[in-house]
Amino acid sequence: xxxxxxxxxxxxxxxxxxxxxxxxxxxxxxxxxxxxxxxxxxxxxxxxxxxxxxxxxxxxxxxxxxxxxxxxxxxxxxxxxxxxxxxxxxxxxxxxxxxxxxxxxxxxxxxxxxxxxxxxxxxxxxxxxxxxxxxxxxxxxxxxxxxxxxxxxxxxxxxxxxxxxxxxxxxxxxxxxxxxxxxxxxxxxxxxxxxxxxxxxxxxxxxxxxxxxxxxxxxxxxxxxxxxxxxxxxxxxxxxxxxxxxxxxxxxxxxxxxxxxxxxxxxxxxxxxxxxxxxxxxxxxxxxxxxxxxxxxxxxxxxxxxxxxxxxxxxxxxxxxxxxxxxxxxxxxxxxxxxxxxxxxxxxxxxxxxxxxxxxxxxxxxxxxxxxxxxxxxxxxxxxxxxxxxxxxxxxxxxxxxxxxxxxxxxxxxxxxxxxxxxxxxxxxxxxxxxxxxxxxxx
Numbered sequence: 001x002x003x004x005x006x007x008x009x010x011x012x013x014x015x016x017x018x019x020x021x022x023x024x025x026x027x028x029x030x031x032x033x034x035x036x037x038x039x040x041x042x043x044x045x046x047x048x049x050x051x052x053x054x055x056x057x058x059x060x061x062x063x064x065x066x067x068x069x070x071x072x073x074x075x076x077x078x079x080x081x082x083x084x085x086x087x088x089x090x091x092x093x094x095x096x097x098x099x100x101x102x103x104x105x106x107x108x109x110x111x112x113x114x115x116x117x118x119x120x121x122x123x124x125x126x127x128x129x130x131x132x133x134x135x136x137x138x139x140x141x142x143x144x145x146x147x148x149x150x151x152x153x154x155x156x157x158x159x160x161x162x163x164x165x166x167x168x169x170x171x172x173x174x175x176x177x178x179x180x181x182x183x184x185x186x187x188x189x190x191x192x193x194x195x196x197x198x199x200x201x202x203x204x205x206x207x208x209x210x211x212x213x214x215x216x217x218x219x220x221x222x223x224x225x226x227x228x229x230x231x232x233x234x235x236x237x238x239x240x241x242x243x244x245x246x247x248x249x250x251x252x253x254x255x256x257x258x259x260x261x262x263x264x265x266x267x268x269x270x271x272x273x274x275x276x277x278x279x280x281x282x283x284x285x286x287x288x289x290x291x292x293x294x295x296x297x298x299x300x301x302x303x304x305x306x307x308x309x310x311x312x313x314x315x316x317x318x319x320x321x322x323x324x325x326x327x328x329x330x331x332x333x334x335x336x337x338x339x340x341x342x343x344x345x346x347x348x349x350x351x352x353x354x355x356x357x358x359x360x361x362x363x364x365x366x367x368x369x370x371x372x373x374x375x376x377x378x379x380x381x382x383x384x385x386x387x388x389x390x391x392x393x394x395x396x397x398x399x400x401x402x403x404x405x406x407x408x409x410x411x412x413x414x415x416x417x418x419x420x421x422x423x424x425x426x427x428x429x430x431x432x433x434x435x436x437x438x439x440x441x442x443x
Contacts, residue, residue, distance in 0.1 A: 011227060015166070016072045022130045023066060027059050028052065030123035038115045058101050062094050067430070068437045069093075077165040078131055087128065095120045135166070144173040144189035146180065147198050152221065152236075156193060159228045180207035184216055196220040196236055225414075230399065232417035234380045234410065242384065245421050257425055258360060265361045265432070266354040273348050280311055280345060283336045290316045293349060298366035301389045306358040308366060309349040313337025341402075343439055350392050362428040363391025364416040371409070378406050385416045388423070395419035395427075398434040 035051060036043045069090040070076070076083045098116040143160060145153050153172055160170040173183040173192065184192065198204045199220060208218050219227070221236045281292045294312040297305055314332045333341065340346035353359040359366070364385040367375065376382045396415035403409040419427070 012074055012163070012166075015074060018134065019072055019131060020063070022134065023063065023127050024059070026123055026127040026130055027055075027062065030119055030126050031055055033122045034115055034119040037118055054102075054105075058098055061097055061101070064433060065093050065097065066090055068433055070437075074166055075162045078128075078135060087124070091120055091124045094123075140167040140169070141191060142187065142189045143168060143170045143191045143193060144183065144187055145170065146173040146183065146192055146194050147204070148172075148193070148195060148221065152195070156221070156224065156228075159225075163228065180204065181210050184211055184214065189216065191217045191219060193219050193221060193224045196222060196238075196241070226418060226421075230395075230418055231411075231414035232421065234414055234417070237381070242381065246384065246387065254425070258428065259357075261425065261428065262354050262357075262359075262361050266351040269348070270351045276345065277348065280336075280340065280348075284312060284334075287336050288312075288315065288334045297369055298390070299369055299372045299386065300358055300366055301386060303372075303383070303386050305369065306353070306366075308359075309352055311340055311346040311349060313340050313346050344393075344435075345439075347392060354392055358389075360389045360391045362394055362419075362423075362431050363389050364394050364419070365397060365412075366390035367409075375406065375409050375413075379410045379413055381417075382413060384420065385413060388420055393431060393435040395431055398431055398438060 031051060032043070032048055035048060039047070066072070069086045071083075071086055071090060076086075095116055098120065102116070145156055148156065157170050157172075160168050171187055171189075173180075173187060173189070180192070183189075194204070199218075211218075222232055222241060225231055225233045225236070284290075284292050291312060294310050294314075295307045296310065298308045300306050313334060314330075314337060315334060337346070350359055354361060372382075394416065395418060396412040399415050400412050401408070403412050
């Protein structure tokens with residue numbers, strides 16, 4: 001058994017970072033191999049450095065492409081057809097962007113025709129072999145489930161099973177009252193997942209104490225969800241969890257940085273998408289007479305109301321019967337509106353809300369007052385999503401579909417809680433990149 005001080009090796013985030021760093025190393029190693037081949041066996045440090053400096057700018061683009069292609073998604077086995085298709089497609093795009101980069105910004109006579117194809121091929125081979133080696137030598141983690149309800153056990157098993165090729169196994173250790181040290185010894189587990197309430201159970205805590213020194217790590221259910229599903233189960237937390245994890249400090253520097261990113265990002269997006277605005281406006285007018293834009297009341301930070309701006313995607317009489325949940329085959333949506341919703345182009349005018357400070361680029365999506373009033377009654381702790389400024393896109397948007405029911409909204413709220421607890425500038429950038437990926441995929 002690995003001691004608990006090495007528990008960080010189990011974390012999926014650590015494993016993703018390891019893959020990222022191995023790809024970065026493979027890029028610079030493959031550059032050296034390419035120079036050696038391209039210069040017919042000649043190689044020295046000065047020659048390598050003169051190439052490494054311009055290539056470093058290109059590597060930022062290449063690593064972004066690998067991320068956008070979901071090549072750091074650990075739930076996809078490396079030997080599967082979906083992964084291999086992504087891998088080949090990403091390598092082709094690396095070559096294309098490399099050629100474009102060096103033709104647009106020629107450095108030191110570097111010839112993309114003769115060198116880049118070799119570089120990409122060598123990198124593809126080295127990075128793939130490094131990933132296979134990492135997977136082969138990754139630790140096997142046995143996870144035990146204890147005192148969970150049948151529904152909680154099934155859901156946790158389903159989530160962990162998605163990472164079985166990463167060396168994670170999962171088994172139930174028994175019901176409440178089972179002798180914990182005996183169960184741990186019989187099943188040889190590294191991690192035990194229990195309900196959060198069990199950490200207040202004197203008998204269970206005493207049994208956990210007896211297991212100190214064995215290397216076993218105890219996780220409450222919310223922490224396990226956070227690690228494997230990247231969301232927080234609202235039915236498994238109480239007010240103490242919020243007091244422990246969501247006492248948000250002022251974070252003035254982060255808020256200032258986030259506002260700066262919002263203004264710059266919104267301005268750039270407005271400039272680059274401005275040609276689409278005219279085309280979308282014409283299509284809406286031609287196919288369905290009526291206004292191009294649509295204003296709708298939403299609930300923002302601290303439960304303050306504001307008007308969100310969107311391209312109109314529904315008929316003018318869409319809410320003649322009152323406010324309704326959107327459905328998968330919603331007959332109120334126009335033909336042009338269906339495309340705009342699928343690609344999220346209808347959201348572009350919200351850049352104006354971002355510039356006004358009513359929205360951030362990244363955050364929980366703002367809901368309508370009618371839905372908020374209902375959801376605050378039916379979903380525990382729902383008001384917590386109003387602790388921070390809502391967003392143009394968010395963690396829930398890239399992880400889950402449009403909410404069509406209270407249950408869908410509950411799942412999205414669980415993703416929102418994960419974001420609120422773990423938000424950072426880097427996470428915001430990654431969410432924006434994923435949003436761009438989803439746009440092109442749906443388009």
